[in-house]
Amino acid sequence: MAKNLEIPFLLDFYGEMLTQKQHDCLVYYYEEDLSLSEIAENEGISRQGVRDSIKRAEAQLFDMEERLGLAKRFNEMKKGIDEIVECADNINEYNLNHTLSMEVNDNVARIKTLASFLKEG
Structure with missing residues (x-):
């Protein structure tokens, strides 16, 4: 899964509007550079669950930026x-x-x- 380098910036603006799980997954993935498997192990969910959570959270961040334009x-x-x-x-x-x-x-x-x-x- 390719990383979008805009996500950490958007996370600073809108991270508190995500669920705790989504926020944590994005932080692990983008800021701590953990793999999906490592995040899955830490969070006690499947690798696919981590991927889905990250994708949903990314979409929400982009949607919030499109609507609010804070970044x-x-x-x-x-x-x-x-x-x-x-x-x-x-x-x-x-x-x-x-x-x-x-x-x-x-x-x-x-x-x-x-x-x-x-x-x-």
């Missing part, structure tokens, strides 16, 4: 923050080469600090 929105916000930082760097560069305003310099530093906070949060 997509997160990526868009992250990209926007990167653009804000780039603009702040450009303003700072211009300021250093032309006006040398401490106020501009301080505001650029504040923008970058806020952007860093938002990106991590």
Whole structure:
């Protein structure tokens, strides 16, 4: 069974909306890199049961993302923050080469600090 590398990312957003069994199977499979047989042994179910649970959980994650779009929105916000930082760097560069305003310099530093906070949060 081929692994979809998008699943761990979606699991971060929607994992709590899955059943505990589905969540555990996905974590074992994607994050702990256990085989279906190893998961089956740990969970006390058949290998086919593990596979079915993983497939259902993956489908649910994709469905939730399609409906809610949280992961997509997160990526868009992250990209926007990167653009804000780039603009702040450009303003700072211009300021250093032309006006040398401490106020501009301080505001650029504040923008970058806020952007860093938002990106991590």
